[in-house]
Amino acid sequence: MKIAVIGTGYVGLVSGACFSEFGHTVTCVDKDAGKIERLLAGEIPIYEPGLDSLVARNNQAGRLFFTTSLKDAMDGAQAVFIAVGTPSRRGDGHADLQYVFAAVEELAAYIKSYTVIVTKSTVPVGTGAEIKKRLSALLDTSLFDVASNPEFLREGAAIEDFMRPDRVVVGIEGEKAKAVMSELYRPLFLNETPVVFTNRETAEVIKYAANAFLATKISFINEMADLCEQVGADVQQVSKGIGLDKRIGNKFLHAGPGYGGSCFPKDTRALVHSADTYGVPMQIVRSVVDVNEKRKLAMAEKVVKACGGSVTGKRIAILGLTFKPNTDDMRESPSLDIIPALQKQGATIHAYDPKGMEEAAHMLTDITFHDEPYSTLAGADAVVIITEWNQFRALDLARVKDLMKTPVMVDLRNVYGLADVAAYGFSYTGIGRAF
Numbered sequence: 001m002k003i004a005v006i007g008t009g010y011v012g013l014v015s016g017a018c019f020s021e022f023g024h025t026v027t028c029v030d031k032d033a034g035k036i037e038r039l040l041a042g043e044i045p046i047y048e049p050g051l052d053s054l055v056a057r058n059n060q061a062g063r064l065f066f067t068t069s070l071k072d073a074m075d076g077a078q079a080v081f082i083a084v085g086t087p088s089r090r091g092d093g094h095a096d097l098q099y100v101f102a103a104v105e106e107l108a109a110y111i112k113s114y115t116v117i118v119t120k121s122t123v124p125v126g127t128g129a130e131i132k133k134r135l136s137a138l139l140d141t142s143l144f145d146v147a148s149n150p151e152f153l154r155e156g157a158a159i160e161d162f163m164r165p166d167r168v169v170v171g172i173e174g175e176k177a178k179a180v181m182s183e184l185y186r187p188l189f190l191n192e193t194p195v196v197f198t199n200r201e202t203a204e205v206i207k208y209a210a211n212a213f214l215a216t217k218i219s220f221i222n223e224m225a226d227l228c229e230q231v232g233a234d235v236q237q238v239s240k241g242i243g244l245d246k247r248i249g250n251k252f253l254h255a256g257p258g259y260g261g262s263c264f265p266k267d268t269r270a271l272v273h274s275a276d277t278y279g280v281p282m283q284i285v286r287s288v289v290d291v292n293e294k295r296k297l298a299m300a301e302k303v304v305k306a307c308g309g310s311v312t313g314k315r316i317a318i319l320g321l322t323f324k325p326n327t328d329d330m331r332e333s334p335s336l337d338i339i340p341a342l343q344k345q346g347a348t349i350h351a352y353d354p355k356g357m358e359e360a361a362h363m364l365t366d367i368t369f370h371d372e373p374y375s376t377l378a379g380a381d382a383v384v385i386i387t388e389w390n391q392f393r394a395l396d397l398a399r400v401k402d403l404m405k406t407p408v409m410v411d412l413r414n415v416y417g418l419a420d421v422a423a424y425g426f427s428y429t430g431i432g433r434a435f
């Protein structure tokens with residue numbers, strides 16, 4: 001089957017490459033000529049494990065193409081995926097759909113035979129219906145259907161998530177569109193991957209509900225962590241103790257500095273705002289957003305407290321800047337709140353991250369970056385672990401202690417525990433563990 005993917009950002013590129021791996025012929029199109037040029041030269045603009053070889057293999061096999069011409073991409077395509085950005089609109093948190101609608105209106109000119117237009121970008125409920133309305137003004141309605149096929153890809157594990165998903169969700173009207181979507185996902189359906197065929201609005205809600213539910217689990221366990229610290233309990237044991245109940249499940253109960261990334265913060269805010277427009281107050285999700293925002297700043301206070309009540313004139317070593325490991329993505333990373341809050345109180349920041357420093361340099365100021373952890377720690381008054389990169393799990397603690405001015409460790413991901421570091425003479429502050 002021949003398909004087009006509009007937008008070569010994270011979602012578009014991963015989806016396009018994976019569909020070509022299924023054996024389909026995929027053309028990815030983007031307005032950014034520089035990006036297409038780089039892709040044509042075999043350069044992958046994002047860091048995602050395994051994506052470079054997947055793109056190269058399918059490109060060489062003649063199944064994966066890149067172009068700036070929407071016309072060429074649409075030629076013979078039976079389905080076209082819209083994977084352009086839907087950022088938070090400045091000021092009100094609504095999803096900004098201008099790129100989605102611009103793509104839709106542009107592609108109408110190239111639809112000559114029956115085509116399924118599929119939204120892959122996360123779009124608020126009602127967007128599919130709006131796309132249909134706009135296209136109906138430009139095209140005969142027998143020429144197209146509009147489907148919603150949300151993605152559930154985690155950065156750093158996106159290829160695995162696409163190839164072996166827990167489920168595929170497809171929101172469509174009519175058998176014709178269902179046949180096209182079934183053919184597209186045939187390799188997965190042969191593997192008995194569960195599929196939810198439903199109407200478009202339901203699929204759109206599923207995407208937001210999934211992300212909001214996961215974000216809720218995180219804010220929930222983070223609040224439990226605060227309680228644990230006050231009462232002498234251990235949040236990791238609490239996660240285990242509740243997670244063994246199959247109705248709760250053990251995933252996404254890791255307490256930390258708050259969730260970040262390109263999805264949870266944006267999608268939870270957008271859900272609150274779009275539900276508001278339908279007169280439905282999302283009180284739980286609103287609290288989840290609020291708890292998360294406050295949490296990031298509270299982490300800076302945790303550092304101040306660990307430093308004896310003041311960081312003025314102190315050198316703080318930060319290990320990990322990205323919102324999670326195995327990505328270079330800094331979007332809405334807790335480090336973006338924690339670091340400026342510490343700087344405001346007079347701290348000097350030295351930092352190291354295996355992949356995120358280039359992006360961080362555009363978003364943060366007055367940081368001395370290092371190319372490895374130990375020089376970052378030299379002469380520091382405290383070390384703060386913000387992201388749980390694997391290489392921070394096996395630090396030579398004796399060497400760290402010798403290098404630091406004062407051995408204070410604030411471990412916002414519970415990579416270590418008091419028992420691990422006390423023997424080396426560290427004072428240790430973790431998350432949700434008062435001991």
Ligand code: UDX
Pocket residue numbers: 151152153154155156211214218251252253254255256257258259260261262263264323324
């Ligand atoms: C998420 C969803 O998992 C994915 O299905 C969706 O399509 C896009 O958003 P991603 O943003 O890549 O994926 O990251 P994820 O691994 O889900 O983590 C999000 C944030 O939550 C990170 O900041 C992470 O550190 C935090 N988190 C996650 C926790 O603090 N605790 C947890 O237990 C899990």
